[in-house]
Amino acid sequence: MAITFYYGAGSPFAWRVWLALEHKSLAYELKVLSFSDGDLKKPEFAALNPRRKIPVLVDADGPGKGQAPFVLYESAAIIEYLEDAYPGSGAPLFPGDAQLRALVRRMVCEADNYVAPAVNRLLSRVLFTPEAQWNEDKIAAAHRDCVEELGTWEPQLRGEFLAGPLSAADLTLYPMVALALRCEHRKPGLGVRAALPQPMRDWMQRIEGLPYLAKTWPAHWK
Numbered sequence: 223m224a225i226t227f228y229y230g231a232g233s234p235f236a237w238r239v240w241l242a243l244e245h246k247s248l249a250y251e252l253k254v255l256s257f258s259d260g261d262l263k264k265p266e267f268a269a270l271n272p273r274r275k276i277p278v279l280v281d282a283d284g285p286g287k288g289q290a291p292f293v294l295y296e297s298a299a300i301i302e303y304l305e306d307a308y309p310g311s312g313a314p315l316f317p318g319d320a321q322l323r324a325l326v327r328r329m330v331c332e333a334d335n336y337v338a339p340a341v342n343r344l345l346s347r348v349l350f351t352p353e354a355q356w357n358e359d360k361i362a363a364a365h366r367d368c369v370e371e372l373g374t375w376e377p378q379l380r381g382e383f384l385a386g387p388l389s390a391a392d393l394t395l396y397p398m399v400a401l402a403l404r405c406e407h408r409k410p411g412l413g414v415r416a417a418l419p420q421p422m423r424d425w426m427q428r429i430e431g432l433p434y435l436a437k438t439w440p441a442h443w444k
């Protein structure tokens with residue numbers, strides 16, 4: 223298979239790439255790595271990504287076919303590469319219009335720079351802290367910041383999805399939102415989904431209705 227995709231369950235960055243591969247109807251081999259078994263620390267993986275992080279994409283069949291396989295890490299770069307290397311495959315990840323395309327890129331940056339840290343703070347307070355050590359004030363502060371950040375996305379919706387048609391922006395943001403919802407799963411009553419503006423909840427439902435979402439759902443969440 224031309225494309226090999228190195229993935230780890232629960233990583234919003236890897237999930238974005240998986241959704242992008244599906245959205246573009248590309249064939250790929252999925253390599254599921256285990257954080258707990260130390261797969262990312264192994265020398266063979268470090269040879270692909272010296273930062274020892276997933277996702278990584280290896281493409282033996284892209285524009286440089288016949289040369290050494292192309293190895294790429296950093297999820298935002300990977301989804302841009304998929305679009306540029308396979309423009310005619312499946313549905314586009316980025317709009318053709320230069321300004322809309324720039325907006326999608328901006329939203330990807332915003333998700334990485336603002337949403338991911340806010341979701342991480344909530345995760346560390348709820349999911350990565352044993353229940354006996356939960357600090358309700360700190361959880362409330364992290365929840366407030368996270369919901370506030372997610373709420374800022376409502377005015378960005380340009381129709382059904384963030385840029386009008388489904389794009390890389392939606393496939394980037396949704397896995398982060400899903401992680402925030404995991405906190406609600408762990409701490410019923412936390413209220414993440416319910417605290418979001420209705421248009422954001424409608425957007426989440428549209429993503430949850432995508433035919434390929436279930437296939438990409440983290441195995442240990444099912």
Ligand SMILES: N[C@@H](CCC(=O)N[C@@H](CS)C(=O)NCC(=O)O)C(=O)O
Nearest residue numbers: 233234235274275276277296297298
């Ligand atoms: N900026 C990177 C972030 C990748 C990242 O942080 N991946 C995490 C999983 S969410 C990872 O592999 N961590 C390695 C580890 O925890 O050992 C990207 O967008 O690809």
